[in-house]
Amino acid sequence: MTPDSTQPDASATEPATDESEELRVLIEDAQCVLFDFDGPICRLFAGHSAGKVAEEQVRWLEEQGLHGLLESGVRDEADPYVVLRAVDERHPDSDLVVELEARLTREEQKAVPSAWPTPYADALVRTWTATGARLAVTTNNSPGPVAGYLADRGLIDCFAPRIYGRTQDLHLLKPDPYCVNRALTAMGADPARALMIGDAASDYQAATAAGVRFLGYARNARKEAALRRAGAAHVVDSLEPVLRTLRREMPRGR
Template sequence: MVLWDFDGPICRLFARHTAERVATELVDWLESRGLHGLVTGGEPGSPDPRTVLRAVDRRRPGSDLVAELEERLTQEELRAAVSAMPTAYADPLIRTWTAVGARLAVTTDNSPRAVRAYLGSRGLTGCFEPRVYGRATGPRPLGTGPHRLERALGDTGSAPAAALVIGGSVSDLAAAADAGVPFLGYARNEREAEPLRSAGAVCVAGSLEPVLRVLRDGRSGPTAPFA
């Protein structure tokens, strides 16, 4: 089974509808409600609006504010999905893995609604459904650790050692390690690759093309080109 993170390995979600702008607008919305100081330190300028949601979730856990902020972020992710940029070779790799009988899932802290909107626009829905495990709705949208990976493995009866996580963040790496699943890092450049390597990632790919080439050549094992 192949467990894909969404934003990065499958597409650049905020390629045009920029993450920095969304993060800034979420902070501005909070402040317009008189909620100054809920997001502090480096968080307001974060290029990832999920950082803003995590910050508010830490300070107001279980609140209606978190649920409302999550819905606002979901709407922004749905807008971003329309102009998201596909990751090179991701579409053919997904289709090829499906064609050879692999089960695929998306495990992400993005909204599952945005994931499904993007997959539908690329004709990839059938490669994943119903195995999309994304951010929850309601007052506690952000789970921690490997719970999404474990849900995907449990729902399909897959053994962790026989699966593969393709992820682009240190949190993806940590979740894979906690779940006992091999990890393949994806990074578009050295700036993105360095944190993964520093955190202990053994395999970090700058392109999915070698994985696709090996899969099409019929060599065994999804991690063969990076062993």
């Protein structure tokens, strides 16, 4: 797994900006922080192509004689989660869906060693933990690969056992707030004192449904546009200003 790149000191004092003021407001009352996994913490499929995983899913379905399960647009889809959802919508709770979900979990596990950490994510997680905030992962990924990645990065103690990921009840994936509500219940958290960080419209929708404030992370313009269209008011293209703001607030902290 590729180590975090060398980063400038984010603790240096800099003039306050509108962005940092917005971040300060989001951060200062966050007793619980919920992280989506693939995006805000790492790029899980950075070295293990998600597109190829989707192709393998479609090929496997064809080998089972189930080509007709997928619409033509889904057959060309580069996102394995879209393929999984499409099959589940046609045959919910079937053995077919169970097998397809298990195959995706194995591919996620294979992707862990070549996943790329999101810049500043490791430091942000450790710093937030140091403030006394409670952290959880709320993700559509399978919890096993998530825990494996966090253990490899030395971050598992910042989250465990609060890793809430995909179950075989696929209708409960985000944008359903199920995993967010599970995290809040387990921590006895007030939604109004929680913050979720995610990179997809479904993350924003799940957080909103659960009454949790939301900070979008967008590593490119396409992701930012999708978050903005969904209604996300606060979006950053780097976690560095989040880390810098958090460090600035620490002396006043809890």
